[in-house]
Amino acid sequence: MLAGRPPVFFLALRIAARLMAGSWQEKGPSPRRESWIKTYCVPLARRRFARQMRRTLEWNPIAWLQQYSWKARVSKWGLCLLFVLLECAETTGSPSEILQGQSLLLLILAATFTFVGVNGFLTEKKNGALELLLVTPLSPNQIIFGRVWGLWQQFLPAGLTLLFFWLGAEHLVLNTWTWRYPPFKDPGMLWNFLTSPVSWGLGVAYSFRGSFYSYHSFDPMANPGFQIFVTAIGFLTLPVFATYFALRVKNLFVAAALTWLALLLCPYFAFMALGALSIFFDRPLIPSVLYEGVFLTSLAFALLACFLLRHSLSRRIYSF
Numbered sequence: 001m002l003a004g005r006p007p008v009f010f011l012a013l014r015i016a017a018r019l020m021a022g023s024w025q026e027k028g029p030s031p032r033r034e035s036w037i038k039t040y041c042v043p044l045a046r047r048r049f050a051r052q053m054r055r056t057l058e059w060n061p062i063a064w065l066q067q068y069s070w071k072a073r074v075s076k077w078g079l080c081l082l083f084v085l086l087e088c089a090e091t092t093g094s095p096s097e098i099l100q101g102q103s104l105l106l107l108i109l110a111a112t113f114t115f116v117g118v119n120g121f122l123t124e125k126k127n128g129a130l131e132l133l134l135v136t137p138l139s140p141n142q143i144i145f146g147r148v149w150g151l152w153q154q155f156l157p158a159g160l161t162l163l164f165f166w167l168g169a170e171h172l173v174l175n176t177w178t179w180r181y182p183p184f185k186d187p188g189m190l191w192n193f194l195t196s197p198v199s200w201g202l203g204v205a206y207s208f209r210g211s212f213y214s215y216h217s218f219d220p221m222a223n224p225g226f227q228i229f230v231t232a233i234g235f236l237t238l239p240v241f242a243t244y245f246a247l248r249v250k251n252l253f254v255a256a257a258l259t260w261l262a263l264l265l266c267p268y269f270a271f272m273a274l275g276a277l278s279i280f281f282d283r284p285l286i287p288s289v290l291y292e293g294v295f296l297t298s299l300a301f302a303l304l305a306c307f308l309l310r311h312s313l314s315r316r317i318y319s320f
Contacts, residue, residue, distance in 0.1 A: 041070035062133070062143050066150020079112065080157035087165040098169040105162055106231065110260075113155050113235070117242030118255045121147070125247065125318065140313040144243065144306060151239040159235055166228065229291060234263050237302045244309040247318045262301060270297040 043049040057064040066072065083105065090101040124130045133143060241262040245255040270293040312318055 037070060041074065043073070060142055060146040060149065061136075061138065062146025063149045063153075064146075066147065067153060072154065076154050076157060079155070080161055083109070083158045083161045087161065090165070098165075102162070102166045102169055106166075109155070109158055109162055110234070110238075113151070113238055114242055114256045114259055115252075116154065117151050117239050118246045118259065119252055120151075121243050121246035122250075122252060122255070130318075134313065134316070140310045143313060144240075144309055147243055148239040151242075152236075155235075163228065226287075226291070230267055230294060233266070233294060233298045237266070237298050238263060240302045240305045240309070244305045244312075247309060247312055262305070266298040266301050267294050270294040273297075 053064060053068060056067065086105060086108075090098050090105070121130075124133075238259065241259045242255070245258045245262075249255040249258065270290070274290060274293045
Protein backbone atom coordinates (compact mmCIF):
# COMPACT_ATOMS: atom_id res chain seq x y z
CA MET A 1 0.00 0.00 0.00
CA LEU A 2 2.87 2.37 0.80
CA ALA A 3 5.00 1.32 -2.18
CA GLY A 4 3.08 3.56 -4.58
CA ARG A 5 3.27 6.66 -2.39
CA PRO A 6 5.52 9.49 -3.63
CA PRO A 7 8.68 10.39 -1.63
CA VAL A 8 7.16 13.73 -0.65
CA PHE A 9 4.49 11.81 1.26
CA PHE A 10 7.03 10.16 3.55
CA LEU A 11 9.01 13.39 3.86
CA ALA A 12 5.88 15.26 4.93
CA LEU A 13 5.09 12.54 7.47
CA ARG A 14 8.57 12.74 8.95
CA ILE A 15 8.43 16.52 9.18
CA ALA A 16 4.94 16.40 10.67
CA ALA A 17 6.11 13.84 13.23
CA ARG A 18 8.98 16.11 14.22
CA LEU A 19 6.69 19.10 14.47
CA MET A 20 4.09 17.22 16.50
CA ALA A 21 6.82 16.08 18.87
CA GLY A 22 7.91 19.69 19.30
CA SER A 23 11.51 18.97 18.31
CA TRP A 24 11.90 20.66 14.91
CA GLN A 25 14.03 23.52 16.20
CA GLU A 26 15.27 21.91 19.41
CA LYS A 27 18.74 20.51 19.90
CA GLY A 28 19.26 16.80 19.50
CA PRO A 29 19.34 14.59 22.60
CA SER A 30 22.64 14.09 24.37
CA PRO A 31 24.38 10.68 24.25
CA ARG A 32 23.37 9.98 27.83
CA ARG A 33 19.73 10.75 27.07
CA GLU A 34 19.84 8.54 23.98
CA SER A 35 21.21 5.67 26.06
CA TRP A 36 18.43 6.13 28.61
CA ILE A 37 15.79 6.14 25.87
CA LYS A 38 17.22 2.98 24.30
CA THR A 39 17.33 1.28 27.71
CA TYR A 40 14.06 2.31 29.34
CA CYS A 41 11.78 3.54 26.53
CA VAL A 42 11.93 0.60 24.11
CA PRO A 43 8.90 -1.74 23.88
CA LEU A 44 9.30 -5.14 25.46
CA ALA A 45 8.09 -7.01 22.37
CA ARG A 46 9.98 -5.05 19.70
CA ARG A 47 9.10 -7.22 16.73
CA ARG A 48 5.44 -7.36 17.62
CA PHE A 49 5.36 -3.61 18.20
CA ALA A 50 7.15 -3.00 14.88
CA ARG A 51 4.64 -5.16 13.01
CA GLN A 52 1.75 -3.39 14.71
CA MET A 53 3.15 0.05 13.86
CA ARG A 54 3.75 -1.03 10.26
CA ARG A 55 0.15 -2.17 9.90
CA THR A 56 -1.05 1.08 11.47
CA LEU A 57 1.08 3.10 9.06
CA GLU A 58 -0.32 1.22 6.08
CA TRP A 59 -3.88 1.58 7.36
CA ASN A 60 -3.83 5.23 8.47
CA PRO A 61 -0.63 7.31 8.78
CA ILE A 62 -2.36 9.85 11.04
CA ALA A 63 -3.15 7.15 13.59
CA TRP A 64 0.50 6.12 13.36
CA LEU A 65 1.57 9.68 14.12
CA GLN A 66 -0.48 9.58 17.33
CA GLN A 67 1.26 6.41 18.61
CA TYR A 68 4.74 6.19 17.11
CA SER A 69 6.78 8.05 19.77
CA TRP A 70 7.88 6.66 23.11
CA LYS A 71 6.41 9.73 24.83
CA ALA A 72 2.93 8.78 23.61
CA ARG A 73 3.35 5.25 24.95
CA VAL A 74 4.68 6.45 28.30
CA SER A 75 1.83 8.96 28.72
CA LYS A 76 -0.72 6.31 27.73
CA TRP A 77 0.34 3.68 30.24
CA GLY A 78 1.47 6.24 32.81
CA LEU A 79 -2.06 7.67 32.91
CA CYS A 80 -3.45 4.14 33.27
CA LEU A 81 -1.05 3.45 36.17
CA LEU A 82 -2.05 6.75 37.80
CA PHE A 83 -5.72 5.77 37.68
CA VAL A 84 -4.95 2.34 39.12
CA LEU A 85 -3.16 3.99 42.07
CA LEU A 86 -5.99 6.49 42.58
CA GLU A 87 -8.58 3.72 42.48
CA CYS A 88 -6.59 1.71 45.02
CA ALA A 89 -6.56 4.73 47.30
CA GLU A 90 -10.32 5.13 46.84
CA THR A 91 -11.06 1.54 47.90
CA THR A 92 -10.09 2.29 51.50
CA GLY A 93 -13.40 4.07 52.13
CA SER A 94 -17.01 2.95 52.32
CA PRO A 95 -18.92 1.93 49.16
CA SER A 96 -20.71 5.27 49.06
CA GLU A 97 -17.40 7.14 49.28
CA ILE A 98 -15.95 4.92 46.54
CA LEU A 99 -18.90 5.75 44.29
CA GLN A 100 -18.49 9.45 44.98
CA GLY A 101 -14.78 9.14 44.18
CA GLN A 102 -15.62 7.77 40.74
CA SER A 103 -17.24 11.11 39.87
CA LEU A 104 -14.01 12.93 40.71
CA LEU A 105 -11.91 10.48 38.70
CA LEU A 106 -14.34 10.77 35.80
CA LEU A 107 -13.90 14.53 35.91
CA ILE A 108 -10.11 14.15 35.88
CA LEU A 109 -10.21 11.75 32.93
CA ALA A 110 -12.66 13.92 30.99
CA ALA A 111 -10.59 17.07 31.61
CA THR A 112 -7.37 15.33 30.53
CA PHE A 113 -9.07 13.82 27.48
CA THR A 114 -10.42 17.22 26.47
CA PHE A 115 -7.12 19.02 27.05
CA VAL A 116 -5.08 16.54 25.01
CA GLY A 117 -7.67 16.40 22.22
CA VAL A 118 -7.91 20.18 21.89
CA ASN A 119 -4.31 21.17 22.62
CA GLY A 120 -2.81 18.58 20.27
CA PHE A 121 -4.71 19.87 17.26
CA LEU A 122 -4.09 23.50 18.22
CA THR A 123 -0.36 22.79 18.35
CA GLU A 124 -0.40 21.08 14.97
CA LYS A 125 -2.28 24.05 13.52
CA LYS A 126 0.13 26.63 14.94
CA ASN A 127 3.46 24.91 14.18
CA GLY A 128 2.55 24.06 10.56
CA ALA A 129 2.14 20.29 10.88
CA LEU A 130 -1.48 20.52 9.76
CA GLU A 131 -0.52 22.33 6.55
CA LEU A 132 2.04 19.61 5.76
CA LEU A 133 -0.56 16.90 6.33
CA LEU A 134 -3.06 18.65 4.06
CA VAL A 135 -0.63 18.70 1.11
CA THR A 136 -0.07 14.94 1.35
CA PRO A 137 -2.27 12.49 -0.61
CA LEU A 138 -4.23 11.83 2.59
CA SER A 139 -7.92 12.65 2.43
CA PRO A 140 -9.69 14.76 5.11
CA ASN A 141 -11.56 11.63 6.20
CA GLN A 142 -8.28 9.83 6.88
CA ILE A 143 -6.99 12.80 8.88
CA ILE A 144 -10.17 13.01 10.96
CA PHE A 145 -10.55 9.29 11.62
CA GLY A 146 -6.85 8.79 12.25
CA ARG A 147 -6.78 11.51 14.86
CA VAL A 148 -9.96 10.28 16.56
CA TRP A 149 -8.68 6.71 16.58
CA GLY A 150 -5.35 7.82 18.04
CA LEU A 151 -7.09 9.65 20.90
CA TRP A 152 -9.27 6.61 21.60
CA GLN A 153 -6.19 4.41 21.79
CA GLN A 154 -4.42 6.89 24.05
CA PHE A 155 -7.12 6.96 26.74
CA LEU A 156 -8.67 3.51 26.39
CA PRO A 157 -6.60 1.80 29.18
CA ALA A 158 -7.42 4.55 31.69
CA GLY A 159 -11.09 4.51 30.65
CA LEU A 160 -11.34 0.73 31.06
CA THR A 161 -9.70 1.01 34.50
CA LEU A 162 -12.27 3.58 35.58
CA LEU A 163 -15.11 1.45 34.16
CA PHE A 164 -13.92 -1.66 36.04
CA PHE A 165 -13.78 0.07 39.42
CA TRP A 166 -17.01 1.96 38.74
CA LEU A 167 -18.88 -1.32 38.18
CA GLY A 168 -17.28 -2.72 41.32
CA ALA A 169 -18.40 0.29 43.35
CA GLU A 170 -21.94 0.01 41.98
CA HIS A 171 -22.01 -3.68 42.90
CA LEU A 172 -20.90 -2.91 46.46
CA VAL A 173 -23.45 -0.12 46.87
CA LEU A 174 -26.39 -2.15 45.57
CA ASN A 175 -25.54 -5.30 47.53
CA THR A 176 -24.43 -3.94 50.92
CA TRP A 177 -27.14 -3.90 53.59
CA THR A 178 -25.20 -3.73 56.86
CA TRP A 179 -25.77 -1.00 59.41
CA ARG A 180 -22.32 0.43 58.79
CA TYR A 181 -22.66 0.80 55.01
CA PRO A 182 -26.32 1.44 54.17
CA PRO A 183 -27.51 1.40 50.54
CA PHE A 184 -26.45 4.49 48.65
CA LYS A 185 -28.30 5.58 45.53
CA ASP A 186 -26.76 9.00 44.95
CA PRO A 187 -25.17 8.86 41.46
CA GLY A 188 -22.41 11.27 42.45
CA MET A 189 -21.74 14.99 42.53
CA LEU A 190 -20.43 15.23 38.98
CA TRP A 191 -23.34 13.29 37.52
CA ASN A 192 -25.83 15.45 39.42
CA PHE A 193 -24.15 18.59 38.12
CA LEU A 194 -24.00 17.44 34.50
CA THR A 195 -27.59 16.19 34.43
CA SER A 196 -29.18 19.13 36.27
CA PRO A 197 -30.57 20.65 33.02
CA VAL A 198 -32.02 17.26 32.10
CA SER A 199 -33.55 16.87 35.57
CA TRP A 200 -35.12 20.33 35.26
CA GLY A 201 -36.55 19.44 31.83
CA LEU A 202 -38.03 16.19 33.13
CA GLY A 203 -39.50 18.11 36.07
CA VAL A 204 -41.26 20.45 33.62
CA ALA A 205 -42.59 17.41 31.77
CA TYR A 206 -43.84 15.89 35.03
CA SER A 207 -45.71 19.09 35.83
CA PHE A 208 -47.76 18.64 32.63
CA ARG A 209 -48.30 14.94 33.06
CA GLY A 210 -46.89 13.50 36.26
CA SER A 211 -47.62 9.86 35.44
CA PHE A 212 -45.90 9.64 32.08
CA TYR A 213 -42.78 8.24 33.69
CA SER A 214 -42.18 6.08 36.72
CA TYR A 215 -39.18 6.72 38.91
CA HIS A 216 -39.69 3.42 40.65
CA SER A 217 -39.21 1.34 37.51
CA PHE A 218 -36.33 3.21 35.91
CA ASP A 219 -34.70 6.44 37.05
CA PRO A 220 -32.43 7.72 34.26
CA MET A 221 -30.58 10.02 36.64
CA ALA A 222 -29.57 7.33 39.14
CA ASN A 223 -29.54 4.19 37.01
CA PRO A 224 -25.95 2.83 36.88
CA GLY A 225 -26.37 1.34 33.42
CA PHE A 226 -27.58 4.61 31.97
CA GLN A 227 -24.73 6.55 33.60
CA ILE A 228 -22.16 4.21 32.09
CA PHE A 229 -23.92 4.31 28.72
CA VAL A 230 -23.89 8.13 28.57
CA THR A 231 -20.26 8.19 29.72
CA ALA A 232 -19.26 5.72 27.00
CA ILE A 233 -21.08 7.78 24.36
CA GLY A 234 -19.23 10.87 25.56
CA PHE A 235 -15.90 9.03 25.39
CA LEU A 236 -16.56 8.08 21.76
CA THR A 237 -17.77 11.48 20.57
CA LEU A 238 -15.43 13.77 22.53
CA PRO A 239 -12.47 13.51 20.08
CA VAL A 240 -14.72 14.55 17.19
CA PHE A 241 -16.00 17.66 18.94
CA ALA A 242 -12.56 18.50 20.35
CA THR A 243 -10.93 18.30 16.91
CA TYR A 244 -13.59 20.45 15.27
CA PHE A 245 -13.55 23.23 17.86
CA ALA A 246 -9.74 23.17 18.00
CA LEU A 247 -9.77 23.78 14.25
CA ARG A 248 -12.22 26.68 14.35
CA VAL A 249 -11.24 28.36 17.65
CA LYS A 250 -7.93 29.91 18.63
CA ASN A 251 -8.19 29.72 22.42
CA LEU A 252 -7.65 26.44 24.26
CA PHE A 253 -10.17 27.07 27.04
CA VAL A 254 -12.89 28.29 24.67
CA ALA A 255 -12.49 25.20 22.51
CA ALA A 256 -12.60 22.94 25.58
CA ALA A 257 -15.73 24.69 26.89
CA LEU A 258 -17.47 24.33 23.52
CA THR A 259 -16.52 20.64 23.45
CA TRP A 260 -18.15 20.03 26.82
CA LEU A 261 -21.19 22.05 25.78
CA ALA A 262 -21.63 19.85 22.70
CA LEU A 263 -21.34 16.72 24.85
CA LEU A 264 -24.01 17.98 27.25
CA LEU A 265 -26.39 19.01 24.49
CA CYS A 266 -26.62 15.46 23.11
CA PRO A 267 -28.45 13.81 26.06
CA TYR A 268 -30.28 17.07 26.80
CA PHE A 269 -31.91 17.23 23.37
CA ALA A 270 -32.65 13.51 23.52
CA PHE A 271 -34.48 13.89 26.85
CA MET A 272 -36.40 16.94 25.71
CA ALA A 273 -37.48 15.39 22.40
CA LEU A 274 -38.50 12.05 23.92
CA GLY A 275 -40.30 13.76 26.80
CA ALA A 276 -42.26 15.95 24.38
CA LEU A 277 -43.16 12.92 22.22
CA SER A 278 -44.24 10.98 25.30
CA ILE A 279 -46.57 13.78 26.36
CA PHE A 280 -47.90 14.29 22.83
CA PHE A 281 -48.73 10.62 22.23
CA ASP A 282 -49.82 10.11 25.86
CA ARG A 283 -47.57 7.09 26.36
CA PRO A 284 -44.94 6.28 29.00
CA LEU A 285 -41.29 6.61 28.11
CA ILE A 286 -39.66 3.19 27.73
CA PRO A 287 -36.03 2.87 28.98
CA SER A 288 -34.90 1.20 25.75
CA VAL A 289 -36.26 4.15 23.77
CA LEU A 290 -34.31 6.49 26.04
CA TYR A 291 -31.08 4.60 25.29
CA GLU A 292 -31.76 4.68 21.57
CA GLY A 293 -32.63 8.38 21.67
CA VAL A 294 -29.39 9.35 23.42
CA PHE A 295 -27.38 7.19 21.03
CA LEU A 296 -29.03 8.57 17.90
CA THR A 297 -28.77 12.17 19.11
CA SER A 298 -25.07 11.79 19.93
CA LEU A 299 -24.48 10.08 16.59
CA ALA A 300 -26.26 12.90 14.73
CA PHE A 301 -24.24 15.58 16.50
CA ALA A 302 -20.98 13.68 15.87
CA LEU A 303 -21.78 13.21 12.17
CA LEU A 304 -22.60 16.90 11.87
CA ALA A 305 -19.27 17.78 13.50
CA CYS A 306 -17.47 15.37 11.12
CA PHE A 307 -19.17 16.94 8.11
CA LEU A 308 -18.26 20.47 9.21
CA LEU A 309 -14.72 19.37 10.06
CA ARG A 310 -14.28 17.72 6.66
CA HIS A 311 -15.64 20.82 4.94
CA SER A 312 -13.26 23.07 6.88
CA LEU A 313 -10.23 20.90 6.13
CA SER A 314 -11.09 20.56 2.45
CA ARG A 315 -11.47 24.32 1.98
CA ARG A 316 -8.68 25.27 4.45
CA ILE A 317 -11.20 27.15 6.62
CA TYR A 318 -9.71 27.45 10.08
CA SER A 319 -8.39 30.13 12.41
CA PHE A 320 -4.83 30.63 13.61
